[in-house]
Amino acid sequence: MGLLIKNIDLLSMNGRDKIIYNTNIYIVDNKIIHIGEERQDIEVSRVIDGKNKLAMPGLINGHTHIGMSLLRNYADDLPLHDWLTKAIWPVEANLNGEDVYWGSLLSMVEMIQSGTTAFCDMYFFMDEVGKALMESGMRGILTRGLIEDQDNPKRKLEETRELFNNWHGKGNDRIKVMVAPHAPYTCSSDFLTKTIDLAKDLGTGIHIHLSETKKEIEDSFKNHGKSPIKHVYDLGLFDVHVIAAHCVHVDDEDIDIIAKNKVYPVNNPGSNLKLASGFAPIDKMLKKGIPVALGTDGSSSNNNLNMFEEINLAALVNKAVNFDAVSVPAYTAIEMATINGAKALDWDDTIGSIEVGKKADMILVDMDKPHLYPKHNLISAVSYGMQGSDVDTVIIDGKIVMENREIKTLDVEKIKFMAEKRAKDLIKR
Amino acid sequence: MGLLIKNIDLLSMNGRDKIIYNTNIYIVDNKIIHIGEERQDIEVSRVIDGKNKLAMPGLINGHTHIGMSLLRNYADDLPLHDWLTKAIWPVEANLNGEDVYWGSLLSMVEMIQSGTTAFCDMYFFMDEVGKALMESGMRGILTRGLIEDQDNPKRKLEETRELFNNWHGKGNDRIKVMVAPHAPYTCSSDFLTKTIDLAKDLGTGIHIHLSETKKEIEDSFKNHGKSPIKHVYDLGLFDVHVIAAHCVHVDDEDIDIIAKNKVYPVNNPGSNLKLASGFAPIDKMLKKGIPVALGTDGSSSNNNLNMFEEINLAALVNKAVNFDAVSVPAYTAIEMATINGAKALDWDDTIGSIEVGKKADMILVDMDKPHLYPKHNLISAVSYGMQGSDVDTVIIDGKIVMENREIKTLDVEKIKFMAEKRAKDLIKR
Numbered sequence: 001m002g003l004l005i006k007n008i009d010l011l012s013m014n015g016r017d018k019i020i021y022n023t024n025i026y027i028v029d030n031k032i033i034h035i036g037e038e039r040q041d042i043e044v045s046r047v048i049d050g051k052n053k054l055a056m057p058g059l060i061n062g063h064t065h066i067g068m069s070l071l072r073n074y075a076d077d078l079p080l081h082d083w084l085t086k087a088i089w090p091v092e093a094n095l096n097g098e099d100v101y102w103g104s105l106l107s108m109v110e111m112i113q114s115g116t117t118a119f120c121d122m123y124f125f126m127d128e129v130g131k132a133l134m135e136s137g138m139r140g141i142l143t144r145g146l147i148e149d150q151d152n153p154k155r156k157l158e159e160t161r162e163l164f165n166n167w168h169g170k171g172n173d174r175i176k177v178m179v180a181p182h183a184p185y186t187c188s189s190d191f192l193t194k195t196i197d198l199a200k201d202l203g204t205g206i207h208i209h210l211s212e213t214k215k216e217i218e219d220s221f222k223n224h225g226k227s228p229i230k231h232v233y234d235l236g237l238f239d240v241h242v243i244a245a246h247c248v249h250v251d252d253e254d255i256d257i258i259a260k261n262k263v264y265p266v267n268n269p270g271s272n273l274k275l276a277s278g279f280a281p282i283d284k285m286l287k288k289g290i291p292v293a294l295g296t297d298g299s300s301s302n303n304n305l306n307m308f309e310e311i312n313l314a315a316l317v318n319k320a321v322n323f324d325a326v327s328v329p330a331y332t333a334i335e336m337a338t339i340n341g342a343k344a345l346d347w348d349d350t351i352g353s354i355e356v357g358k359k360a361d362m363i364l365v366d367m368d369k370p371h372l373y374p375k376h377n378l379i380s381a382v383s384y385g386m387q388g389s390d391v392d393t394v395i396i397d398g399k400i401v402m403e404n405r406e407i408k409t410l411d412v413e414k415i416k417f418m419a420e421k422r423a424k425d426l427i428k429r
Numbered sequence: 430m431g432l433l434i435k436n437i438d439l440l441s442m443n444g445r446d447k448i449i450y451n452t453n454i455y456i457v458d459n460k461i462i463h464i465g466e467e468r469q470d471i472e473v474s475r476v477i478d479g480k481n482k483l484a485m486p487g488l489i490n491g492h493t494h495i496g497m498s499l500l501r502n503y504a505d506d507l508p509l510h511d512w513l514t515k516a517i518w519p520v521e522a523n524l525n526g527e528d529v530y531w532g533s534l535l536s537m538v539e540m541i542q543s544g545t546t547a548f549c550d551m552y553f554f555m556d557e558v559g560k561a562l563m564e565s566g567m568r569g570i571l572t573r574g575l576i577e578d579q580d581n582p583k584r585k586l587e588e589t590r591e592l593f594n595n596w597h598g599k600g601n602d603r604i605k606v607m608v609a610p611h612a613p614y615t616c617s618s619d620f621l622t623k624t625i626d627l628a629k630d631l632g633t634g635i636h637i638h639l640s641e642t643k644k645e646i647e648d649s650f651k652n653h654g655k656s657p658i659k660h661v662y663d664l665g666l667f668d669v670h671v672i673a674a675h676c677v678h679v680d681d682e683d684i685d686i687i688a689k690n691k692v693y694p695v696n697n698p699g700s701n702l703k704l705a706s707g708f709a710p711i712d713k714m715l716k717k718g719i720p721v722a723l724g725t726d727g728s729s730s731n732n733n734l735n736m737f738e739e740i741n742l743a744a745l746v747n748k749a750v751n752f753d754a755v756s757v758p759a760y761t762a763i764e765m766a767t768i769n770g771a772k773a774l775d776w777d778d779t780i781g782s783i784e785v786g787k788k789a790d791m792i793l794v795d796m797d798k799p800h801l802y803p804k805h806n807l808i809s810a811v812s813y814g815m816q817g818s819d820v821d822t823v824i825i826d827g828k829i830v831m832e833n834r835e836i837k838t839l840d841v842e843k844i845k846f847m848a849e850k851r852a853k854d855l856i857k858r
Contacts, residue, residue: 001480009439019803036455036473067804069803070803071805072803072805072810072814073803073805073807073809073810073813073814074803074806075804075810076758076759076806076809076813077754077755077758077759078754078755079753079754079755080754083754106799106802110799110800113799114800115801119502154721156723173579196595210722214752253730270745272605273745273746273748273749274744274745274748274754274813275748275754276748276749276751276753276756277749278749278752278753279749299814302813302814303809303810303813303814304800304813305800306800306816308786309741312738313745315703316699316703316742317746319702319704319705319714320701320702320705320706320707322507322710323705323707324705325506325507325508325509325512325644325703325704325705326506326507326508327705328504329505330505330506349760364516368845370538370539370542370841370845371539371542371543371733371734371735371817372500372502372845373498373501373535373845373848373849373852374498374499374501374848374849374852374853375502375849376500376503376504376856377503377505378502380502380506380732381501381502381732384502384505384703384731384732384733385501385502385728385732385733387816387817387818388734388800388816389816389818391504391816408583412799415799415801416797416802419803420803420804421800423802423803423805424803427805
């Protein structure tokens with residue numbers, strides 16, 4: 001039962017080739033088994049015409065809080081502290097599992113429609129996100145955000161163990177579970193150590209917020225005499241694979257630590273701009289060989305989950321920050337959203353590029369849109385001009401999840417209706 | 430012969446109301462004649478159902494070079510000097526009128542599809558842009574960029590006079606012509622004075638690049654002992670209405686001059702980021718009461734003409750630059766792209782907001798897209814989440830130019846084909 005994508009231009013992101021023109025991609029089950037000339041010996045049950053399309057790896061959202069879509073456009077243009085303490089946290093305290101289920105589905109619709117195939121989520125009621133993942137056909141990492149609760153920290157850790165036992169490896173290995181201490185400023189050293197022990201015990205990684213705001217750095221130096229990154233490094237956090245969201249305010253020593261350890265920074269340019277967190281030294285980190293990934297953060301601080309916008313922001317903003325028009329060129333920005341994302345999610349053995357042997361997570365984008373003409377350079381077009389709405393077809397784990405912009409796995413009308421209903425109900429509770 | 434848009438939510442940008450829910454808009458000929466309850470005494474020949482849509486003013490692109498779309502994605506990721514001298518200028522030297530015609534039409538397709546109804550263009554072969562404007566139904570200002578030519582400066586000024594005589598007021602007043610000395614660093618004081626005299630003589634305004642790069646400022650202090658803005662102010666440039674593109678590197682004295690004169694800065698965040706020009710002090714200018722407008726610049730330094738992206742960039746980038754999450758809030762960013770754009774183009778008596786008596790330049794955006802749910806705040810949704818592809822219907826001067834995303838006035842397939850052909854031919858010349 002094979003799928004053939006015929007006569008298509010390919011941006012494989014394999015690190016060697018730029019664009020391969022007019023090629024053929026064969027997918028059997030969930031794997032890419034051949035790229036190149038047509039083959040009669042591979043049985044195919046379905047052929048997709050690649051004319052005027054470009055195949056590229058599905059985008060990888062390295063850091064998000066997808067249940068938060070219910071709070072999109074709810075409380076913008078507030079100072080960060082008021083936004084969190086007066087708007088977001090009081091409402092989040094009333095969230096229940098059903099809210100998170102519908103919010104997560106709304107986010108998955110948006111992600112699929114804009115070409116994202118995999119993501120790393122940190123939120124609550126993660127069983128609901130697992131259910132939504134099974135239904136949508138997406139690939140994702142579930143992490144239950146752990147803010148230390150002095151009353152029963154042990155219970156919170158046990159919840160993550162249960163989440164791992166219930167979901168890790170489910171959906172034909174589309175789902176993984178990691179441990180997620182929220183941040184060094186919301187978890188004590190003792191609690192962080194326990195999360196490291198748990199991750200080691202489960203043989204999995206850690207997802208954490210690190211060095212997002214100036215205040216966090218100042219407080220860390222006050223409380224621990226060192227930066228957040230040095231602090232968690234000294235605690236042994238980097239003994240396991242770590243997805244480090246933000247890393248905005250990092251100094252040279254922090255960057256050295258990141259470069260020498262299994263820490264994978266996820267840059268969230270949209271959120272860092274909107275929340276006025278600042279500009280991360282992306283160019284410097286990339287030049288040190290750190291495969292910086294990209295994420296959207298939650299859609300209440302963005303306000304969307306469109307990775308093409310993050311690619312565009314990463315390619316644009318760093319040029320002005322560094323007064324250097326060559327900083328973060330087009331190809332690099334796409335790497336951040338594809339292969340670097342796969343590295344961050346510890347999934348680069350199977351996704352992040354279109355190569356024989358890898359799983360078939362890819363998108364076909366419509367290159368026939370006026371804003372992508374003329375076709376001097378397709379890599380420029382993807383990085384500087386492409387819109388999420390240019391995504392035509394989404395394939396995840398070998399299955400067609402969207403075709404001609406129609407999502408096959410989810411009831412979009414019902415999801416919009418239910419998300420709206422839950423959102424309005426939530427803020428009245 | 431009236432047009433009724435029925436039961437629609439309205440973001441009028443009239444400076445008083447935020448969103449008016451479920452209202453009716455009546456257009457007769459090219460004017461808005463009533464907003465509010467249904468009226469039996471107004472004869473309508475066409476009714477548009479406003480369900481799930483939001484009406485807002487057509488977006489105004491305050492500074493662009495639309496013929497440059499032929500060079501989109503042509504030479505990215507080069508240092509600014511190499512980009513201009515080795516890539517863009519040598520190719521532009523071979524441009525002809527037919528290139529500019531098809532490039533301009535390609536740009537108009539893109540602008541209409543992303544909700545722009547009016548623009549201010551600076552380029553060459555402006556008669557061709559005029560022809561394209563007549564066909565597309567858009568509203569625009571034609572300005573022929575004048576780089577001083579020592580051999581025959583007088584001839585260049587005469588060309589602008591001819592352009593004015595041929596096109597100013599054409600298309601039911603959809604077209605205006607202004608005088609466009611390219612920049613103080615490409616025009617001598619003497620030549621600038623001649624352009625001021627010409628503008629006064631014609632009774633029109635001036636469109637000029639001002640204070641775009643650090644180098645320009647340094648050179649101006651070296652050559653004139655003052656900033657570019659002080660320099661042209663002293664020459665009397667601000668005796669006429671001036672559209673001042675960029676204004677990135679402006680000091681407090683420059684801002685004072687701008688605030689006290691008829692100078693209208695147009696911020697081009699996408700281009701300023703991509704060319705590493707820097708960050709304009711938008712928040713400061715706005716707080717001084719300067720109605721800063723927005724533009725895309727040419728699509729070879731952006732790489733598109735999508736004003737929703739510029740709104741989003743303006744709302745995001747200034748927050749991080751000022752370390753202030755309240756800087757350039759959602760409504761302000763939309764003002765920049767609508768009513769402030771109209772002020773910059775000296776057209777605020779007729780466009781820039783949806784009000785009785787103004788001309789009917791408006792767009793209907795589809796609010797039923799998943800990425801715009803839930804609907805807590807439509808102004809946030811427009812500023813932080815809306816995509817150009819969410820524009821459903823475009824009305825310019827009372828005429829439906831696009832409906833259900835289908836452009837009524839132009840042959841999109843032919844334009845894509847011809848623009849591609851001219852672009853490939855151009856770079857081989």
